[in-house]
Amino acid sequence: MRLKIIGSAAGGGFPQWNCNYRLSRGARSGDINLRPRTQSGLIASANGTDWVVFNASPDIREQIAATPELQPASAGPLRSTPIRAVVLTNADVDHIAGLLSLREREPFAIYASQRILEVLASNSIFNVLDPAIVKRRELLLDEPTKIADASGKPTGLVVEAFAVPGKVALFLEDPSLAAQGFGTETGDTIGLRISSSQTPHAAFYVPGCAAVDANLKRRLSNADCLLFDGTLFTDDEMITAGVGSKTGARMGHVHISGPSGSIDALSNLGVKRRIYVHINNTNPILDEASAERAAVGEAGWEVAHDGMEVRL
Ligand code: MLT
Ligand code: MN
Numbered sequence: 146m147r148l149k150i151i152g153s154a155a156g157g158g159f160p161q162w163n164c165n166y167r168l169s170r171g172a173r174s175g176d177i178n179l180r181p182r183t184q185s186g187l188i189a190s191a192n193g194t195d196w197v198v199f200n201a202s203p204d205i206r207e208q209i210a211a212t213p214e215l216q217p218a219s220a221g222p223l224r225s226t227p228i229r230a231v232v233l234t235n236a237d238v239d240h241i242a243g244l245l246s247l248r249e250r251e252p253f254a255i256y257a258s259q260r261i262l263e264v265l266a267s268n269s270i271f272n273v274l275d276p277a278i279v280k281r282r283e284l285l286l287d288e289p290t291k292i293a294d295a296s297g298k299p300t301g302l303v304v305e306a307f308a309v310p311g312k313v314a315l316f317l318e319d320p321s322l323a324a325q326g327f328g329t330e331t332g333d334t335i336g337l338r339i340s341s342s343q344t345p346h347a348a349f350y351v352p353g354c355a356a357v358d359a360n361l362k363r364r365l366s367n368a369d370c371l372l373f374d375g376t377l378f379t380d381d382e383m384i385t386a387g388v389g390s391k392t393g394a395r396m397g398h399v400h401i402s403g404p405s406g407s408i409d410a411l412s413n414l415g416v417k418r419r420i421y422v423h424i425n426n427t428n429p430i431l432d433e434a435s436a437e438r439a440a441v442g443e444a445g446w447e448v449a450h451d452g453m454e455v456r457l
Contacts, residue, residue: 146340147455147456149187151187151188152451153422158184164388166386178432185239191302191343196214197230198232224251236317245270247279256292256304258333259283266281278295286335304340307335307337312353313330313333347457349372353423357411369457370416370455371416377427402437418447419446420448
């Protein structure tokens with residue numbers, strides 16, 4: 146099984162269009178320690194020819210242009226794609242807006258939890274993907290789903306979706322339900338176990354996660370590979386950077402460092418390869434020369450960049 150991180154930044158990307166914080170500014174000026182990154186996305190394939198996209202970011206067009214695996218075969222039909230399916234882990238803009246760029250009457254399948262499918266169904270702009278051509282299929286939680294193309298032909302990939310602590314999409318928050326998680330329900334944010342029949346190994350993809358609870362720890366125990374929410378290094382990072390007023394907890398993202406952070410929570414679980422993805426443009430680990438980047442490396446974590454590959 147091959148996996149490739151096509152977008153390693155969180156919503157907004159890196160640099161973010163309107164951000165003048167030192168990291169975005171440095172990336173814009175070409176600092177070699179501050180590699181630009183597109184918004185959150187992963188691809189996987191069991192056979193090297195049929196590909197599944199995990200999360201369709203607003204940068205999908207640029208990501209396809211940078212990823213030969215996702216381009217039409219040069220000897221293929223006039224209109225074609227190796228993208229057989231798109232799997233969604235939440236309904237945030239950075240994970241669904243790219244669906245709009247995948248119009249043009251090309252068949253593929255969309256897989257998501259019932260809650261996420263409801264968001265697509267209730268926003269009629271997504272009908273640019275004619276449901277008669279682009280099939281929408283539910284991922285039931287806690288059971289394996291064989292990912293197939295629009296015609297039902299299996300890709301060889303199997304995904305098990307599971308609910309993780311998280312939050313309803315930002316644009317669907319109900320302020321009157323602030324005390325109840327702004328209307329968040331089970332299935333708004335999911336994690337995925339990605340496997341194939343070709344290998345006994347599996348990767349876990351959890352780009353958004355508000356807390357590492359006992360259930361998640363049990364599931365991840367001894368995993369071959371984990372791609373995990375690396376949005377923020379510290380919970381109050383956007384506030385101290387002066388670019389926002391929200392904590393990670395408020396945004397549904399557990400931070401990396403310190404006693405309540407993900408490094409500590411996910412240590413001693415026997416996870417062989419740990420990679421931070423969905424990295425916000427305020428996170429100091431983006432700076433390859435930073436102490437924070439060195440600290441995550443010493444703790445056994447890698448920091449994703451666009452194009453990073455994992456083979457299992
Ligand atoms: C998030 O991960 O918190 C979202 O991508 C925020 C957003 O939609 O801008
Ligand atoms: Mn996001």
